[in-house]
Amino acid sequence: MHKNPEVREPLSVTVCNPYIPANEYRQGVAEALECIGPFLTKSDFEALIQKKLRLEDPKPSEKQYLQAAVELTVCTHYARFFPEGFVYEDEVVPPRDVDCSFKSEGYKFNVEVKCADYTLKQQIDESGAFIMRAVGRMDDYGDAATMLQEVFASGGNELVKGLHMDNKLKAYLMDAHGKFPDASREGEYNVLVVGCDDPVDIMQWEGYLTGSQGLFTNQSYASVDEYSNVDMVVLTNLYHRHKAVEKKDKLTAHWWFGESFSLLYANPRSTKPESMALAFAKTLRSYNKDLVQHRMEGDAPELDLQSLAIPHFVGTVLMANQRYLFQPGKPRELKPDEEAVHAET
Template sequence: MPKHPEVRKPLAVTVCNPYIPPNEYREEMAKALECIGRHLTKSEFEALVLKKLRVEDPAPSEKQYLQAAVELTVCAHYARFFPEGFVYEDKVVPPRDVDCSFKSEGYKFNVEVKCADFTLKEDIDGGGAFIMRAVGRMPGYNEAAAELQETFAKGGNELVKGLHMDNKLKAYLIDAHGKFPDATRQGEYNVLVVGCDDAGDIMQWEGYLTGVQGLFTEQSYAPAEEYSNVDMVVLTNLYHRHKSVEQKDKLSSHWWFGESFSLLYQNPKSTKPQAMAHAFAKTLRYFNDEVAQHRLEGDAPDWIKERLAIQHYVGDVLMVTGQYLFQPGQKRKLPPQGEGTSTED
């Protein structure tokens, strides 16, 4: 049952957290806290504000803050639109809890939120070298990378392998599996939300699910029974929208899940009725259909065009029409030959 917290005075805080700038971003955070606050006890609310978001901490961990910010954004969305059945930190499989649960169309939805640490990826991307990435676990990838690195080096350039994070996603799936009820509870649907970075990053994470040996394919490199309780994964750019907000002048509504870019992926091993997946899909804005219908020009094979569709849809459709769900990247000029090369954001 939803909690009914006691009547209490507003929590007075002094915001010292440098990741919460004194502008619209901070005002929106207060509104998100207001949405969820009525569902929390006094101690839960104080823990969220002071221990998770570290509002009064002048030197918090950015990684911890971003995880808490993504969690709050997702939870506040469901507290706002589904207040009657909303439960914060619901212990659906005691003693562990999920970040929140809510009810819609007669079903209960359990939601766990994860946010990766992209610091190492950002270091690689900003290192001034060409970057080679693979979608999924491509056979012969390491050998091909080694050959290309040798070729690039002969021309005075550097090629590095992009950070592969499918094991991180596998860990998220396995952890969420342990928090979610199993398939015997047919009236409950289990959703893992993953906060991702830019459009290219979401393309990579999609590949971890649906690419070669992807975790949601028949050829998954990991045993599917280890995460079979997860019925759906939502990839969303909430990390991108909360990271370095003062440098992202095109973005707004950072704290509203419905303003983010999200894609839904059903676990093919889920035994839940399709009606439950459809009911959950109605609870947020997502772009699967738009991306699937987006057609790329050129002579590349269809499978390559499908993999690039996310990035091209964001750049060629959303940004061209002024829909800035992502901050536009800044292209860097390539230096003269022999002086090294750099990547394009």
């Protein structure tokens, strides 16, 4: 256990970061820091506050903040529930480190956390045009898009191609591969956590793994040896839960990983025993079994229905029962008085 033996003076922080509004969300970050603090040295704790979360920065990079917030949410979960074996920024393959590691059922789990930059995607989504998306890779995607764009244009409409981020996921896998130990470390299991956005976005990230030419399929478009050290990928909506929180009035418990929507995908080429994957699965609330049991009905081919299962399940099961792991619809518009309060925090 990597607890800090130092006796520290209380750290006084004035929160100026505009992405941390003065409400229960700010209380949540305080509780997360209180939980993980004992596992960090004084310098690491100050770096987390000042350089990663940038609590006292009035003009921080939103991209950097969201990455730090997703990391902290994941690390806090394992520090809270698996404290005896928890290590923050563990150098499992020196000199590089993973975001955290922990122990459960006699195994060691190494966890690396990534969060994409959705700026370009959001610009496309907000353009007002019709958006064409693909689940997985399509060899004729470009030709199909060109044909449909001509059809839409003939009717006075615009069709744009949605942002495809499978190369981003490939980069995450390759980077994590370099941080993780290889299969010779038999008692260790390596997990990449990816912070995603809304249900449709998670559907697309699933496609990058399991769809046509997906990275976890036998027809992967990339060299599988370049990310073979990654035993599992977790797709979670933590980006969605930390982005524009003041506009998402249905969401709560932003800083609790177990309250997010998460799906687990074991690397089919992992040589680790299944017992390790099952042991990790017990450490986090996931919705894989719920999706398997969820049945969609319709005239479309079964594969097409399966690819839409995530947004369909979220809408017809979770939200229909007022289980708001996602903000329903588009984020609400702030009222003028709310905008003023937000600007002052």
